[in-house]
Amino acid sequence: NAGVTQTPKFRILKIGQSMTLQCAQDMNHNYMYWYRQDPGMGLKLIYYSVGAGITDKGEVPNGYNVSRSTTEDFPLRLELAAPSQTSVYFCASSYPDLRQGADSPLHFGNGTRLTVT
Amino acid sequence: AQSVSQHNHHVILSEAASLELGCNYSYGGTVNLFWYVQYPGQHLQLLLKYFSGDPLVKGIKGFEAEFIKSKFSFNLRKPSVQWSDTAEYFCAVTVNRDDKIIFGKGTRLHILP
Numbered sequence: 001n002a003g004v005t006q007t008p009k010f011r012i013l014k015i016g017q018s019m020t021l022q023c024a025q026d027m028n029h030n031y032m033y034w035y036r037q038d039p040g041m042g043l044k045l046i047y048y049s050v051g052a053g054i055t056d057k058g059e060v061p062n063g064y065n066v067s068r069s070t071t072e073d074f075p076l077r078l079e080l081a082a083p084s085q086t087s088v089y090f091c092a093s094s095y096p097d098l099r100q101g102a103d104s105p106l107h108f109g110n111g112t113r114l115t116v117t
Numbered sequence: 118a119q120s121v122s123q124h125n126h127h128v129i130l131s132e133a134a135s136l137e138l139g140c141n142y143s144y145g146g147t148v149n150l151f152w153y154v155q156y157p158g159q160h161l162q163l164l165l166k167y168f169s170g171d172p173l174v175k176g177i178k179g180f181e182a183e184f185i186k187s188k189f190s191f192n193l194r195k196p197s198v199q200w201s202d203t204a205e206y207f208c209a210v211t212v213n214r215d216d217k218i219i220f221g222k223g224t225r226l227h228i229l230p
Contacts, residue, residue, distance in 0.1 A: 033218070040126065042207060042222035043161075058217060090160060094218075105151065106218060108160040 002026050006091050006109035013081040013116045021076040021112050023091030029107070031094045032074040033058070034066065036087040037111075043090065049074055050096070081116045088113050119144060121210050123221035130198055131229045138193040138224050140182075140208035150191040151209040151218070152182055161207065167191065178202070200230045 007022045025032065030051045035043040035058075045058030049068040063085060065077040074093075078085060091109040124139035142148060149168050153161040165176025172184040182193045191208060208221040 035220070040222060042123075043220040045217055045219065048217060059219070105149075105163070105166060106153075106161070108162075110160050 004091055004093055004107050004109035006089075006112050008112060009110070010113050011115070013078075013114065015081060015083065015116060017081050018077070018079050019081065019114075021078075021089055021091075021114070023074045023076070023109060024072050025074075025091075025093040025107070026072065027093060027107065028071060029093035030071065030096050032068065033092045033094075033106070034064070034074070034076045035090045035092065036060065036085075037090060038087050046076065046089075078114075083116050086114060086116045119210075119212060119217075119219050121208055121219055121221040123206075123208055123224050125224045126222070127225045127227070129227045129229065132200055133197050136193070136195040136198045136202075136226070138206055138208075138226070140191045140193065140221060141189050142191070142208075142210045143189065144210070144212045146212050149211045150182075150184060152176065152180070152191070152193050153207045153209060153220075155205045155207065155223075157204070164193070164206075198226075198228050200228045202226060203228045 004025045033048040034046040037043050044060045046064050047066040049055045052071050055066050089112045092106045094106050120143045122141045151166045152164040154164050155161045164180050165174045167174045167184050175181045180195050184191050205223045205225045207223045211218050
């Protein structure tokens with residue numbers, strides 16, 4: 001049972017380059033989320049999705065795009081990378097009802113560490 | 118706007134000391150509350166959660182938290198910390214069955230052996 005899988009684990013981008021952070025889950029969770037984590041700032045929600053074909057902005061969506069063509073996948077796209085996007089990115093998934101799931105409402109991936117120089 | 122405040126950014130304790138980490142939220146609706154822990158180099162793991170019922174919630178590893186609705190608070194406690202509790206702790210909340218889970222800025226806890 002893989003859970004939430006994020007790729008790549010590390011990436012260095014030059015300013016202006018684009019890339020896609022991949023996220024896949026095999027738990028048939030409807031809800032998926034992208035967070036970024038910066039020192040002293042906690043986790044900020046970038047985008048989230050409540051099901052295939054449905055996405056919505058979180059707290060800090062500028063500079064990012066997402067799509068949700070399948071239940072399993074929720075890629076995060078950076079079109080024009082900027083130094084301010086240097087961060088650790090976490091993807092997470094959950095059931096629609098957070099009370100479901102014996103352990104954690106949110107299942108996190110292991111993160112992608114992105115550096116933009 | 119929705120917000121979650123964690124009062125302590127960095128806490129240093131000796132082993133066996135008691136711990137209390139503050140968390141306040143700024144909504145008046147029905148809330149679901151969580152505490153997550155992130156050990157160095159790892160992703161977030163759930164410590165405990167509150168949906169309804171008994172406001173004193175017990176979690177893993179000896180942690181507990183108390184929901185005080187009148188104070189909009191959900192403070193995390195542990196009677197006696199261990200060196201292995203060194204980590205960053207995050208409070209999180211959802212409101213009125215909202216789809217978003219909002220996190221606080223985190224408290225970095227360092228336990229001296």
